Each structure stands twice: as structure tokens, then as C-alpha cells.
Amino acid sequence: MGKEIIRPRDQGLSRKFSVGEKAVRAGLASLAIAVPLFLEGCSKNPSSSQPQTGISRDNPQFPNTGNDRPLQNQPAKKEAPTLTSIPTPKPTETPKPVVENKISLSKKPEELFRALLTTLMQENELPSGMIARGNSAGNLDATAKALDAVGQVNIAIAGTDSSLGISTSAISYTIFSKASYAKNAYDIVTQSLSNSRVLESVYPATISTQSLMGVLYMSIVVSQVDNVMLVVTLTEKADQVSQANAELNTVNLVDTARRQLAKVGR
Numbered sequence: 001m002g003k004e005i006i007r008p009r010d011q012g013l014s015r016k017f018s019v020g021e022k023a024v025r026a027g028l029a030s031l032a033i034a035v036p037l038f039l040e041g042c043s044k045n046p047s048s049s050q051p052q053t054g055i056s057r058d059n060p061q062f063p064n065t066g067n068d069r070p071l072q073n074q075p076a077k078k079e080a081p082t083l084t085s086i087p088t089p090k091p092t093e094t095p096k097p098v099v100e101n102k103i104s105l106s107k108k109p110e111e112l113f114r115a116l117l118t119t120l121m122q123e124n125e126l127p128s129g130m131i132a133r134g135n136s137a138g139n140l141d142a143t144a145k146a147l148d149a150v151g152q153v154n155i156a157i158a159g160t161d162s163s164l165g166i167s168t169s170a171i172s173y174t175i176f177s178k179a180s181y182a183k184n185a186y187d188i189v190t191q192s193l194s195n196s197r198v199l200e201s202v203y204p205a206t207i208s209t210q211s212l213m214g215v216l217y218m219s220i221v222v223s224q225v226d227n228v229m230l231v232v233t234l235t236e237k238a239d240q241v242s243q244a245n246a247e248l249n250t251v252n253l254v255d256t257a258r259r260q261l262a263k264v265g266r
Contacts, residue, residue: 103258105226105265112228113151113175115264121155125260127252129160130169138172143188147181149174157234157253171257172231179227186224189231193220201251202258209247217243219250225261232257 107115121132138152153173159166176182186204190196196208205223212218216235223230234250241249 103225103262103265105228105261107265109150109175109177109227112265113153116153116173116175116261117151119260119264121256121260123160126157126256127249130157130166130253131160132156133158138174140174144174144176144185147185148177149181149185150177151175155257166234166236169234169253170232171253171260172233173257173261174229174231176227176229179224182224182227182229185229186222189222189229193222199223199251199254202254205254207247207250209243209250211238211243214238217241217246219247221250221254223254223258225258226265228261228265230254230257230261 105112117135117137120135123131126132133156136154136156138154140149140152144152152175155171157166157169157171174182174185176185183204190206193206193208195210196206199205199207199221202221202223205221207219207221209217209219212235215238217238218233218235221230221232223232232250232254234246234253236246236249
């Protein structure tokens with residue numbers, strides 16, 4: 001054993017190293033510097049002896065990698081993060097009831113007017129939550145008279161429950177002597193509607209929905225069926241239904257009105 005050397009106190013602790021231990025540590029430090037310099041020199045001088053990296057008769061300690069480059073510690077491959085696909089919610093689509101577009105009316109205009117006036121709608125023929133209050137003959141305006149209208153039949157519609165918010169709603173049939181006159185009336189009325197668009201499920205038909213002071217939704221659908229102009233108006237409370245549902249309820253009522261017309265117009 002070499003002579004002991006006592007180091008000054010370091011943070012309150014005295015540590016002892018033998019002369020032999022100190023020499024070993026110095027040797028390791030020199031080796032740590034010499035090895036990288038040696039490898040650097042080999043890489044710069046290809047003619048120097050190449051390190052053996054494959055298993056062979058001369059060097060059985062390392063696996064044969066098939067190349068002559070020295071083994072290096074390869075960084076661990078990072079796995080690609082797994083992307084979890086989040087399904088995009090589909091936009092909610094307003095259902096569109098199927099409406100028979102072609103209705104054949106065989107009755108003469110005057111006969112059709114009387115049949116519509118005297119035929120009452122039953123509750124089971126109307127959309128759920130609606131009832132018919134009765135039929136009445138309407139007053140023809142100047143435009144309808146100029147287009148040779150025969151008469152007008154109005155059917156008042158109400159809700160079976162006050163919570164449904166249905167009020168001042170109606171089905172109106174205006175009967176003309178010719179289909180071309182009904183088409184002219186349809187064009188005049190639809191041009192006066194604001195915020196209107198073509199109703200895809202019925203043609204020709206136009207729908208317009210307005211918010212009345214944020215309290216009510218009033219939806220109007222104007223349609224032409226042969227020599228009849230059909231106008232359906234449905235007013236509902238805005239705090240009870242959305243605008244989309246108000247329009248859907250109106251379209252369902254249009255479907256009912258067209259079925260009634262097909263039934264009595266045969």
C-alpha cells in the first residue's frame with residue numbers, strides 16, 4: 001500500500017485516498033482521452049488497421065454485421081404516436097316527408113270548390129297534435145278575381161295542446177278555372193315572400209319562415225296543384241320549437257292538405 005494522503009475538508013467531510021488509488025484514477029482519465037483520439041485517427045486514415053466488427057476466426061466476440069464501420073450506440077427508435085381518429089359528427093338533417101307531386105283532379109272547378117268546403121278534416125288525418133276547427137269560404141282578392149278564380153276555401157288549424165304553441169294557422173285552397181291561372185297566381189304570391197326558397201319535397205312550392213319579434217315562427221308554404229293554389233300557414237311559439245322543426249311541421253301540414261285535395265278532387 002502507498003502512503004496515505006489526507007485531503008482538506010470538503011463540505012465538512014474528510015476523505016482519504018491512497019497513492020495507488022490516485023494513480024488508477026489518473027490512468028483511467030488518460031484512457032478516456034486516448035481512445036477517442038485513436039478512433040478519430042482510424043477514421044481519417046483508411047489504410048490503417050480496420051477494427052474487426054464481425055464474428056470471424058480472428059474476432060469471435062462481436063456479431064457479424066456485414067460492414068466494416070465500428071459499432072456505435074444507435075439511439076432507440078421512437079414509436080410514432082398513435083393518432084386516434086375522432087369521428088366528425090354528421091350535421092343534423094331535417095327529415096323531408098315524401099309528398100306525391102302529381103295529383104289528378106277530375107272535378108270541375110265549381111264542384112271542387114263545393115267538395116272542399118263541405119268535407120271536414122278528421123283529427124287522424126292531420127299531423128299529431130293538430131285539429132281542424134272548421135271550413136269556411138274566403139274572400140277573393142282583386143288578383144284572384146282577375147285570374148278567374150272560382151272560390152276559396154279556408155280551414156282553420158289549432159293545436160290539441162296549448163303547450164304545442166300552434167295558433168293562427170290555416171290551410172287555404174284557391175280554385176281557378178284553369179291550371180295556367182293558378183300558376184300565374186302562384187308566381188305573384190311567391191315573388192312577394194321574403195326569405196323564401198324552393199321546397200325540394202314538393203314542386204312547384206316555395207317556403208318562407210320568419211321570426212316574429214323572436215316570439216313566434218311563422219312558416220308559409222305556397223304550392224300549385226293543377227288548377228288550385230294551395231297556401232299553408234303555421235305559426236308556433238319560438239320557445240317551444242326550433243325553426244327547423246317549425247318548418248318540418250309546416251311541410252307535414254302541406255302533405256295533409258294535398259292528400260285532402262286528392263281525396264275530394266277525384
